[in-house]
Amino acid sequence: MNKLLRLSQSVLVNTAFRKYFIGTTISSIGNGMQFIGIAWFLYKLTGSSSSMGWLLATSSLSGILFSPWIGVLIDKWDRRVVCIIADCFRGTIVLIIPILYYLDVLLIWQVYLIVFLMSIGDRFYLPASGGLVREIVPKTNLLSANSLSSMFNQLGLLIGTSISGIIMMHFSPVFVMLLNAVSFYVSAFFTFLVRNNIVLPNNDSKKSSNFFSRFLEGVQYLKYNKLVLCIAVIQLILYIALYTSNVLLPSFTGEILKLGAKEFGIIDSAWAAGAIVGGFLLLKITSKIDEHKFLSIGMFCLAGSIIIFSNSNGLIQAVIGYFLMGLFFVSTRINSDTLIQSNVKTNFQGRVKSTISMAISYISFTSYLLVGYLGDITSVDYPKLYTRLP
Numbered sequence: 001m002n003k004l005l006r007l008s009q010s011v012l013v014n015t016a017f018r019k020y021f022i023g024t025t026i027s028s029i030g031n032g033m034q035f036i037g038i039a040w041f042l043y044k045l046t047g048s049s050s051s052m053g054w055l056l057a058t059s060s061l062s063g064i065l066f067s068p069w070i071g072v073l074i075d076k077w078d079r080r081v082v083c084i085i086a087d088c089f090r091g092t093i094v095l096i097i098p099i100l101y102y103l104d105v106l107l108i109w110q111v112y113l114i115v116f117l118m119s120i121g122d123r124f125y126l127p128a129s130g131g132l133v134r135e136i137v138p139k140t141n142l143l144s145a146n147s148l149s150s151m152f153n154q155l156g157l158l159i160g161t162s163i164s165g166i167i168m169m170h171f172s173p174v175f176v177m178l179l180n181a182v183s184f185y186v187s188a189f190f191t192f193l194v195r196n197n198i199v200l201p202n203n204d205s206k207k208s209s210n211f212f213s214r215f216l217e218g219v220q221y222l223k224y225n226k227l228v229l230c231i232a233v234i235q236l237i238l239y240i241a242l243y244t245s246n247v248l249l250p251s252f253t254g255e256i257l258k259l260g261a262k263e264f265g266i267i268d269s270a271w272a273a274g275a276i277v278g279g280f281l282l283l284k285i286t287s288k289i290d291e292h293k294f295l296s297i298g299m300f301c302l303a304g305s306i307i308i309f310s311n312s313n314g315l316i317q318a319v320i321g322y323f324l325m326g327l328f329f330v331s332t333r334i335n336s337d338t339l340i341q342s343n344v345k346t347n348f349q350g351r352v353k354s355t356i357s358m359a360i361s362y363i364s365f366t367s368y369l370l371v372g373y374l375g376d377i378t379s380v381d382y383p384k385l386y387t388r389l390p
Contacts, residue, residue, distance in 0.1 A: 072218075
């Protein structure tokens with residue numbers, strides 16, 4: 001606890017980071033509720049893993065289609081402004097679901113479209129927020145800032161997933177999406193207050209101002225920076241493991257473990273709890289082990305955690321396995337993100353992160369669909385796009 005307090009004091013004394021930190025923590029609560037709401041909603045409606053596969057594959061399309069342009073724009077614009085616009089955009093888009101639901105005109109294909117549009121906002125926000133943190137936090141404090149931010153974001157997800165089951169028992173699942181929209185607007189407000197220490201990216205490129213040419217600059221930068229390239233490959237593997245778990249978790253909980261929505265929320269909350277512990281332990285571990293060596297250790301431990309979870313025969317083992325998966329996934333992800341932030345020039349942050357995001361999107365798009373259908377085994381029906389939502 002004392003170490004956590006010292007960590008908080010060392011980075012939250014930075015006024016700009018403190019405001020950013022408050023906003024993202026609040027929005028993470030809404031995100032936690034939304035995942036449970038949409039995932040359980042579609043699974044109960046279709047009874048199919050493929051519905052989640054299609055949903056998550058839809059969210060990957062934005063990275064495939066728009067990452068080259070997004071990375072270039074982030075490296076040209078004020079990242080603080082990009083984060084504000086992305087939050088407001090996502091908040092507005094997610095409000096469409098409750099509106100259509102209460103008008104009794106909400107269809108499944110509309111949910112897929114809304115998720116796709118929200119994912120565009122995510123593609124802008126994530127690399128822009130990483131670049132923003134790099135601008136307002138000294139390089140020596142990056143790991144501490146990322147660890148603290150991740151711990152409290154996961155705490156927000158834990159709160160969101162924990163209360164989402166209760167909310168869905170008393171209200172419609174779409175009510176959690178209304179709350180998520182509010183959380184996005186709150187995040188935008190606090191990011192708006194981040195005024196000091198902001199610098200526009202230094203675009204010193206001498207090449208063409210053409211979008212595609214500037215994107216290729218980022219690809220070339222990544223290609224010839226072997227350390228960053230290796231870290232990017234590790235991140236690809238990390239996210240494949242994460243997305244596979246996301247696709248199969250609803251059906252694994254319902255069909256294999258024979259559990260309900262409440263237990264589904266408990267299992268998913270275990271991931272967030274593990275992620276909180278992982279963020280805390282990361283600083284202690286990396287004070288004794290080189291950050292680069294920890295990447296290998298983290299991946300090995302994550303593989304063992306997946307084995308434990310996949311062989312679960314009850315709620316307790318599933319919770320333990322998912323807790324360990326969250327612990328080692330998040331600690332390894334924070335470490336890899338910090339290494340990329342530290343080793344990539346400021347004016348290439350957006351393009352490098354978007355290039356990695358695009359590669360993850362291509363792989364995850366295929367994985368979502370393939371894993372979803374394999375999860376169904378014999379049930380390979382397409383989603384009933386024109387089924388009216390309950």
